[in-house]
Amino acid sequence: xxxxxxxxxxVWLGLAALAGYFGLTSLGLPKLASxxxxxxxxxxxxxxxxxxxxxxxxIRFGLYALQGEYDD
Amino acid sequence: xxxxxxxxxxxxxxxxxVIGASSVGTLIEWYDFYIFGSLATVLATKFFPExxxxxxxxxxxATFAAGFIVRPFGALFFGRLGDLIGRKYTFMVTLMLMxxxxxxxxxxxxxxxxxYLAPFLVLVLRLxxxxxxxxxxxxxxxxxAEYSPVGQRGYWTSWIQTTATIGLFISLLVILxxxxxxxxxxxxxxxWRVPFLVSILxxxxxxxxxxxMHESPLFAKAKAEGKTSTNPLKESFGNKYNFKFVLLALFxxxxxxxxxxxxxxxxAMNFIKTVCNVDAIQSxxxxxxxxxxxxxxxxxxxxxxxxxxxxxIMMFGMLVAILSYRTIYEKMYQTTNLKNKQEVVASFTADSxxxxxxxxxxxxxxxxxxxxxxxxxxELTEVTKLKIAADPSAEPAKPEIKRTVKxxxxxxxxxxxxxFIQVIFVTLVYGPIAAFLVEMFPVKxxxxxxxxxxxxxxxxxGGLLPAVATYLATGxxxxxxxxxxxGTALPYAAPYLxxxxxxxxxxxxxxxxxxxxxxxxxxxxx
Numbered sequence: 172x173x174x175x176x177x178x179x180x181x182v183w184l185g186l187a188a189l190a191g192y193f194g195l196t197s198l199g200l201p202k203l204a205s206x207x208x209x210x211x212x213x214x215x216x217x218x219x220x221x222x223x224x225x226x227x228x229x230i231r232f233g234l235y236a237l238q239g240e241y242d243d
Numbered sequence: 244x245x246x247x248x249x250x251x252x253x254x255x256x257x258x259x260x261v262i263g264a265s266s267v268g269t270l271i272e273w274y275d276f277y278i279f280g281s282l283a284t285v286l287a288t289k290f291f292p293e294x295x296x297x298x299x300x301x302x303x304x305a306t307f308a309a310g311f312i313v314r315p316f317g318a319l320f321f322g323r324l325g326d327l328i329g330r331k332y333t334f335m336v337t338l339m340l341m342x343x344x345x346x347x348x349x350x351x352x353x354x355x356x357x358x359y360l361a362p363f364l365v366l367v368l369r370l371x372x373x374x375x376x377x378x379x380x381x382x383x384x385x386x387x388a389e390y391s392p393v394g395q396r397g398y399w400t401s402w403i404q405t406t407a408t409i410g411l412f413i414s415l416l417v418i419l420x421x422x423x424x425x426x427x428x429x430x431x432x433x434x435w436r437v438p439f440l441v442s443i444l445x446x447x448x449x450x451x452x453x454x455x456m457h458e459s460p461l462f463a464k465a466k467a468e469g470k471t472s473t474n475p476l477k478e479s480f481g482n483k484y485n486f487k488f489v490l491l492a493l494f495x496x497x498x499x500x501x502x503x504x505x506x507x508x509x510x511a512m513n514f515i516k517t518v519c520n521v522d523a524i525q526s527x528x529x530x531x532x533x534x535x536x537x538x539x540x541x542x543x544x545x546x547x548x549x550x551x552x553x554x555x556i557m558m559f560g561m562l563v564a565i566l567s568y569r570t571i572y573e574k575m576y577q578t579t580n581l582k583n584k585q586e587v588v589a590s591f592t593a594d595s596x597x598x599x600x601x602x603x604x605x606x607x608x609x610x611x612x613x614x615x616x617x618x619x620x621x622e623l624t625e626v627t628k629l630k631i632a633a634d635p636s637a638e639p640a641k642p643e644i645k646r647t648v649k650x651x652x653x654x655x656x657x658x659x660x661x662x663f664i665q666v667i668f669v670t671l672v673y674g675p676i677a678a679f680l681v682e683m684f685p686v687k688x689x690x691x692x693x694x695x696x697x698x699x700x701x702x703x704x705g706g707l708l709p710a711v712a713t714y715l716a717t718g719x720x721x722x723x724x725x726x727x728x729x730g731t732a733l734p735y736a737a738p739y740l741x742x743x744x745x746x747x748x749x750x751x752x753x754x755x756x757x758x759x760x761x762x763x764x765x766x767x768x769x
Contacts, residue, residue, distance in 0.1 A: 172759075175759060176759055176760060179755075179759055183756075186752065198711070198714065202714075208296055208299045208300045208303060209299075209303050211300075212300070212303040212304060213303075213710050213714075216311065216312065216707070217707075220311070220312060220703065221703060221707060224699065224703065228490055228493065228494065229494070231486075231490060232487075232490045232491070232494055232756075235483075235487045235490065236760070240483070240487050241487065241491070241760045
């Protein structure tokens, strides 16, 4: 099980990259560019709060998993 | 970091009084938080006038910032205080802060009286509400858990878990009673302030009850022995050993729990009102019934988690939610889909009126009202409003169409059961989570460490659900419209279901992480 836990660390790192890319290109930036007030606030929350949390958090989580921090 | 648990000495009677005092306070905090959302339509007319971009910006900030962004900061600020000076005093402060902010919202003069100061003050007080809520939940859950015998924490903390749902009921109930005790004009004029002002009485009662409570025995013991943290933030998030569990709690549990909670309680309500177009009163009633039916299961699954472990129950809740959401929402959609019903042609009525537009000089508004009835008793009212400019050469405005469907008892019960199933998913993931989080972190940094993942998972991942899901569904609908105009195949067979990909993916990732990394036994036993 420890091998699986460590191997999945790579998956979480990849997921962080994917989430960052699609979060910005499909959600955050189009909202910022729309020109509507609601969209502006929503876009800022996506870009400044949600994406750093998901990407930064998943990177740290993936690295910890790879390093065997969650091993039994 | 597994430490030995002290033997529990609390008897059931004192435990019940602890649960009661903690739950009442938390319930009032949820009441205060929800009252703003429940009165959003009235508040918009008083503080955020339509067509004013600055007021609209402040309104959006008040909605998003307090609900999503500020809560984790409240968790950090009050969590730190709770780990430094104690649970009891900290959640007394959050209670007073929440009550004071809610009361003051009820006193703010309208936009007409004091201009931009009104929406600005609302925003500030709403931010204080968010901060207070961020600090309250972790304190209450920690306090109750630390009073509970180790093998019964799931059961006792599950009472705290019911407060979010009951707080929503009470907010709706107080508004309903206030509305019924006066005319519509009186309510719009000043009656809407009553639910805010009433809060101070409830908070005072709760304050008196809580004031007589003692500090949590585990924290008091740690403090007496000099084992409390001097820097909880650093120990929680600067220490790799603890921080890895904060991340695990977030990605393996609260993130998935947050989206399942918001889907079952808020997205379902929004879907029934705006996609199925069910009459607002009928929607509120059926949601209330489904939530009431589901609420006892918070306690059932909290209790069960003491017997068979927390992980299995929470992961099962996420799994069944992921697998069944699209089927449930398709069934909800088809239950109210008028294409599946037989129209009574003779009952068709149409009426048209033209009135002057109060906002545009020389302009007018043409209103067309169409009603249709169906053989099963369903009724449709469709109101189309078209603004006509004074200048005939001006570009014609897009008509606003509002459809309201009054459903039959049979359809209402179908929807109640479909929402109830989702509430059961909510109780599966939410019932055991307070005990799960408490048992992940040691006493000295517990308040801080458990509050942050809870509020990021619920406030940010869950709180963004309505906006992200609506965005996905709208995008799918627009893509279909474009394809239809171009004469090509429609890319989405059911665009109204596309918004569900957000909870499905987020809960899916959380389920995978939880299954692989979370253990079925307590990380910390104290």
